[in-house]
Amino acid sequence: MIHNATTHTAELVSKREVIPGTFHFVLHAPALARQSRPGQFVMIQVQDGTDPLLRRPLSLSGTCGDTVELLFQVKGRGTQLMAAWEPGRSVSLIGPLGNSFIIPDVIKTAVLVAGGIGAAPLLYLAKILVESRDLQREFFFGAKTGKERALVEGCIVNEDFEYVFVTEDGTQKFQGFVTDTLAGELERKKINAKGACIYSCGPSSMLKKVARIAAAYNIPCQVSLEAHMACGVGACLGCVVEARGGFKRVCADGPVFDSRALEWNYD
Amino acid sequence: MTDKALDLSVTIAGIRMKNPLMVASGTFGYGEAYASFIDNNILGAIVTKGISLEPSQGNLPPRIVETPSGMLNAIGLQNVGLECFIKEKMPYLRQFATPVIVNFYGTSIADYIKLAERLTGVDGIAGLEANISCPNIKEGGISFGTDPAMASRVTEGIRKATTLPLIVKLTPNVTDIGAIAKSVQDAGADALSLINTFTGMAVDVDTCKPVLANITGGLSGPAIRPLALRMVWETLKRVSIPVIGLGGIMNAQDALQFLIAGARAFEIGTALFVNPQAPYEILNGIESYLQKRNLSALSEVIGTLQQ
Numbered sequence A: 001m002i003h004n005a006t007t008h009t010a011e012l013v014s015k016r017e018v019i020p021g022t023f024h025f026v027l028h029a030p031a032l033a034r035q036s037r038p039g040q041f042v043m044i045q046v047q048d049g050t051d052p053l054l055r056r057p058l059s060l061s062g063t064c065g066d067t068v069e070l071l072f073q074v075k076g077r078g079t080q081l082m083a084a085w086e087p088g089r090s091v092s093l094i095g096p097l098g099n100s101f102i103i104p105d106v107i108k109t110a111v112l113v114a115g116g117i118g119a120a121p122l123l124y125l126a127k128i129l130v131e132s133r134d135l136q137r138e139f140f141f142g143a144k145t146g147k148e149r150a151l152v153e154g155c156i157v158n159e160d161f162e163y164v165f166v167t168e169d170g171t172q173k174f175q176g177f178v179t180d181t182l183a184g185e186l187e188r189k190k191i192n193a194k195g196a197c198i199y200s201c202g203p204s205s206m207l208k209k210v211a212r213i214a215a216a217y218n219i220p221c222q223v224s225l226e227a228h229m230a231c232g233v234g235a236c237l238g239c240v241v242e243a244r245g246g247f248k249r250v251c252a253d254g255p256v257f258d259s260r261a262l263e264w265n266y267d
Numbered sequence B: 001m002t003d004k005a006l007d008l009s010v011t012i013a014g015i016r017m018k019n020p021l022m023v024a025s026g027t028f029g030y031g032e033a034y035a036s037f038i039d040n041n042i043l044g045a046i047v048t049k050g051i052s053l054e055p056s057q058g059n060l061p062p063r064i065v066e067t068p069s070g071m072l073n074a075i076g077l078q079n080v081g082l083e084c085f086i087k088e089k090m091p092y093l094r095q096f097a098t099p100v101i102v103n104f105y106g107t108s109i110a111d112y113i114k115l116a117e118r119l120t121g122v123d124g125i126a127g128l129e130a131n132i133s134c135p136n137i138k139e140g141g142i143s144f145g146t147d148p149a150m151a152s153r154v155t156e157g158i159r160k161a162t163t164l165p166l167i168v169k170l171t172p173n174v175t176d177i178g179a180i181a182k183s184v185q186d187a188g189a190d191a192l193s194l195i196n197t198f199t200g201m202a203v204d205v206d207t208c209k210p211v212l213a214n215i216t217g218g219l220s221g222p223a224i225r226p227l228a229l230r231m232v233w234e235t236l237k238r239v240s241i242p243v244i245g246l247g248g249i250m251n252a253q254d255a256l257q258f259l260i261a262g263a264r265a266f267e268i269g270t271a272l273f274v275n276p277q278a279p280y281e282i283l284n285g286i287e288s289y290l291q292k293r294n295l296s297a298l299s300e301v302i303g304t305l306q307q
């Protein structure tokens, strides 16, 4: 068996609009919460009926006891409909799906690099990483505006991570793209191949640059990818990405890939 | 409700199935993808992802896009190839008490013949489903399934190459499906399955580019169901071999429409993506339908269309 996913009927316990257009959901789904690991995702049914037809893939942004958390941005019709859900609603989820981030035993420094809503799976990882002692923890967060800091702040205890906020609007210490700052900060903080690991999720253009920087510093790097999905379980071959040695399914072979295993020839 | 044991079994081209629910090619992998959701033993039959002589990479992504009540796919028939399928996929498939029907395709009649010959005699294969929606590279790239003469020739070739039950899967991208069906029957097919996907397209208005890297893709899902049903009904007027209906079946009501129209069995594809529990729900729904009407066998429903 390649995964242990099943269909779960979860109850939406709480809903919070973290910043305009981005929502945090807490769902009661004990079996799912027990089985999930950071990096994994769910396929969520938007509503009964046939339009929208397909389930939407969303990363788990955390688990807590019997609940799982989602952090999502309104993009199109499906997420728009979800934004109108009220607590108490019953929701159909398939999960846990996909592989997960790997935390090596010898890890000394974890560098998380998130772009916008790409923070979602990294928040889950961060919550697991704070449980390890003797670990240097860095959280690079790139966004359009300073307001988006709210996506990561409050989700994890501040003292556990060193934060670097980089925004395009210039309201933070660093202005521009997170990848403009990453290399310099790795140098300054003397983070190198020895025991360091980069974990990244965000737009593909950002991931490509993160992968290049990781390669330049010889730091292992795991990236979480997105692709349009139909089944989410590896059956349809709709979600493939170009990897060394042929196409890989983002849903079943990923969504987390070693950056060196991918062909970085998209945009 | 009655306690009468219900008989949902059907026989197609000599393949005995405990019920009429088959999973469609390309939507169930090689039988493993839904293992955590579905006990493969409850299925009437498993149709595997279309295989070719050599492994195929398939098309570049993006490969899928959602459309109103449907989806377009341009997977490009990515598959592990004939030998890998036999060696690595069949051992898994063989363990279930469910007939395995192997879907296959070629780009020349010779390909189809070689595939059929090699698959014949492989332990655990109950039958073949020939996908003839593919282009005939040797003859100008027109799909085998869109021309009655070409459909007939490829069917005849496969027929001579195998003793296994032969199902030919028809493309709906034709003007007269009945004519194609008739010529495939006359060329020796044991059964027909229809429909494959309708060719469609979607454009991204922001980039002014096609959404799919392949430009066009195959439309599946509830959007095509009424068209599929009409084509099954039309086909049944022209042939006497069993017909397997598919296209957009999501629930028991949908499946019953095909059965009542005369399909002896049905396949579900896109429904699995939306609801992996669909096989259970559909079978339960069919049972309740029989019970409500005080019927004991599915055969009392098939082809009961009143016109």
Ligand SMILES: Cc1cc2nc3c(=O)[nH]c(=O)nc-3n(C[C@H](O)[C@H](O)[C@H](O)COP(=O)(O)OP(=O)(O)OC[C@H]3O[C@@H](n4cnc5c(N)ncnc54)[C@H](O)[C@@H]3O)c2cc1C
Pocket (backbone or CB within 6 Å): A041, A052, A054, A055, A056, A057, A058, A059, A060, A071, A072, A073, A074, A075, A076, A077, A078, A079, A080, A117, A120, A121, A225, A226, A227, A228, A229, A255, B066
């Ligand atoms: C593994 C994975 C994890 C994800 N995790 C998150 C998350 O934690 N938070 C979050 O906000 N978003 C996440 N996304 C993106 C999210 O799936 C899309 O934003 C969402 O599907 C958009 O649906 P829609 O109906 O609002 O948009 P529409 O554009 O109307 O959707 C139309 C179709 O395109 C698909 N689609 C559109 N954009 C994307 C996209 N970026 N990725 C994949 N499919 C897309 C939809 O699923 C649907 O099938 C994730 C995607 C993947 C693949």
Ligand SMILES: Cc1cc2nc3c(=O)[nH]c(=O)nc-3n(C[C@H](O)[C@H](O)[C@H](O)COP(=O)(O)O)c2cc1C
Pocket (backbone or CB within 6 Å): A236, A237, A238, B024, B025, B026, B027, B049, B050, B073, B075, B077, B103, B131, B169, B195, B196, B197, B219, B220, B221, B222, B224, B246, B247, B248, B249, B267, B268, B269, B270, B271
């Ligand atoms: C992702 C995907 C892959 C498919 N691959 C194949 C294939 O390899 N061979 C084939 O004959 N049909 C293939 N089909 C067509 C289906 O088997 C089926 O004919 C079609 O989807 C209509 O049924 P549905 O609406 O229930 O999905 C594929 C369909 C989808 C959606």
Ligand code: FES
Pocket (backbone or CB within 6 Å): A228, A229, A230, A231, A232, A233, A234, A235, A236, A237, A238, A239, A240, A249, A250, A251, A252
């Ligand atoms: S979404 Fe179907 S294989 Fe990945």
